[in-house]
Amino acid sequence: MNIWVIQTSEPLPWLDKSVRYWRSSLLTEELLKRGNEVVYWAPTFEHHTKKCFAHLPSVIFPKEGLEIQLMHGRKYKKHVSFARLLSHHSVAREFKKQAVLEPNPDVVICALPNLQIAEAVVNYGKATGVPVIIDVQDPWPDVYLNAVPTFMRPIFKWLIYSEFRRASRICKGATALVGISNSYLDWALKNAGRVANKYDFVAVLGYQRCPVGSGENKSDYSDKLLAVFAGGFGVSYDLKSLVDCAGLLHSEKCESIHIVLAGFAEKESELKKRAGSFPNIEFAGRLSSKELRELYEKADVGLCAYNTNATQSLPYKPFEYMAAGLPLLSSLSGELAEMIDKERIGLQYTAGDAVSLARQLRYLSENRDECTAMGMRAKNLFERRFRSDIIYPPFADMVEKIAREARK
Structure with a gap:
């Protein structure tokens, strides 16, 4: 044909x-x-x-x-x-x-x-x-x-x-x-x-299957919960709440959580200015596929950070995180929220609410075994269906x- x-x-x-x-x-x-x-x-x-x-x-x-x-x-x-x-x-x-x-x-x-x-x-x-x-x-x-x-x-x-x-x-x-x-x-x-x-x-x-890594990169953040957002910094994403969450955790002297934002957009300089000198958040810039896989090997949780009015339902991002064996921390309602709850592959937080996001990150940091189990279920679900x-x-x-x- x-x-x-x-x-x-x-x-x-x-x-x-x-x-x-x-x-x-x-x-x-x-x-x-x-x-x-x-x-x-x-x-x-x-x-x-x-x-x-x-x-x-x-x-x-x-x-x-x-x-x-x-x-x-x-x-x-x-x-x-x-x-x-x-x-x-x-x-x-x-x-x-x-x-x-x-x-x-x-x-x-x-x-x-x-x-x-x-x-x-x-x-x-x-x-x-x-x-x-x-x-x-x-x-x-x-x-x-x-x-x-x-x-x-x-x-x-x-x-x-x-x-x-x-x-x-x-x-x-x-x-x-x-x-x-x-x-x-x-x-x-x-x-x-x-x-x-x-x-x-x-x-x-x-999403395509992710190559299995050696796990050697984990040591870089072995004492912290590493939460990763990777993608375009478009209007549908709520990245200001990620920055504000880092500020909130820093003010509370919570040193067990680190946030990485990988990607690039017109507003990156604005986000960096908002983040100031917070030591618990970093901007990795645009990464190659290989660099992104290496980041996921280090990570403990994938952030699906969407704003209140986002039209996304089942975007690429959750499948990408699941392929890497990461649990999801998501602000999207609808089909993704239902899947997270039913399959027990992550947690929800309120879109635009840095306090809600910080609360869920602290929970995952304090319950590492449960966080790991969520990631394993996410990986298994990906292998079976996605x-x-x-x-x-x-x-x-x-x-x-x-x-x-x-x-x-």
């Missing part, structure tokens, strides 16, 4: 060997293993590193069966910005121009976010009769509302009402809707104005089924 995968927000592991495989690249690899030919559409501008793979649209053949179509994307500096929306529009225009020059595929999988290109893909499917699968990884434009103060959200929602209508058109026009969680699939079906059909399904993000090699074969099965049945 000839299958198109369209993704505008993930790294390209075939071009940058230092990055891991994310959702769309994992699905692509599974489809390639089955003998399919895949055309992977991506922007020339990489969302996470803010670097360009190329300055002009180009075609790359990194391995047998895989063609990468790079579409010109405008540069932008911030994850949530008007410049990013302009970039999305430019990528959608490039897709419209390039798609008509290519042979029609058997099926298209398009990741959401990026409403503009998703709508272009749905329109392409209608014009050609090619089935389109919309993979909802972020419920745009709902996430836009997190970028403005609460009191402004009703007005802002009215101002971007056209984007909500666009999301509805996308979901209504899709052959199949996929969600990374039950709540995301429900969101898509609500936008589509229908109940689930035989093609709609949930495929969680999951490994990428468990999740993506059924995803690929459904993609192929939709393509086959569309031919009839």
Whole structure:
């Protein structure tokens, strides 16, 4: 089969060997293993590193069966910005121009976010009769509302009402809707104005297995509970509470807990200034995959630090921590909170509440055996249900089924 995968927000592991495989690249690899030919559409501008793979649209053949179509994307500096929306529009225009020059595929999988290109893909499917699968990884434009103060959200929602209508058109026009969680699939079906059909399904993000470390790095923090946050410092994350928690613990002369923040964002300098000279928190910067694995070997708990209005349900972060055998300390409500409670793989704290976070960290520090047991249960749960090699074969099965049945 000839299958198109369209993704505008993930790294390209075939071009940058230092990055891991994310959702769309994992699905692509599974489809390639089955003998399919895949055309992977991506922007020339990489969302996470803010670097360009190329300055002009180009075609790359990194391995047998895989063609990468790079579409010109405008540069932008911030994850949530008007410049990013302009970039999305430019990528959608490039897709419209390039798609008509290519042979029609058997099926298209398009990741959401990026409403503009998703709508272009749905329109392409209608014009050609090619089935389109919309993979909802972020419920745009709902996430836009997190970028403005609460009191402004009703007005802002009215101002971007056209984007909500666009999301509805996308979901209504899709052959199949996929969600990374039950709540995301429900969101898509609500936008589509229908109940689930035989093609709609949930495929969680999951994560690749982590190489087993030697454990030698543990000695660096052997006398402290090491709590780690690793990821982008985006608007959905509540990192100020992590800094304030460190300050609170320091003021209470609690020396048994250390917090590490790994990642980078525009507001990192602001967070460092807020942290001042607190000795119990450090900023590790952007880490390579190898450096991150080494940090996880040292760690005792993974922090899922999201703000009160975060739209995430089952994001990458908890699966990444679970793969490393870390218990979760999370502020997310909904499906993740239910899983943590049911499987006993961590604790919850109140989003935006440094006191609540400090209380739970002290509990884990004072109950190390229980903390270790939570981590073991998290690792076992990951191995049973959330490994990428468990999740993506059924995803690929459904993609192929939709393509086959569309031919009839």
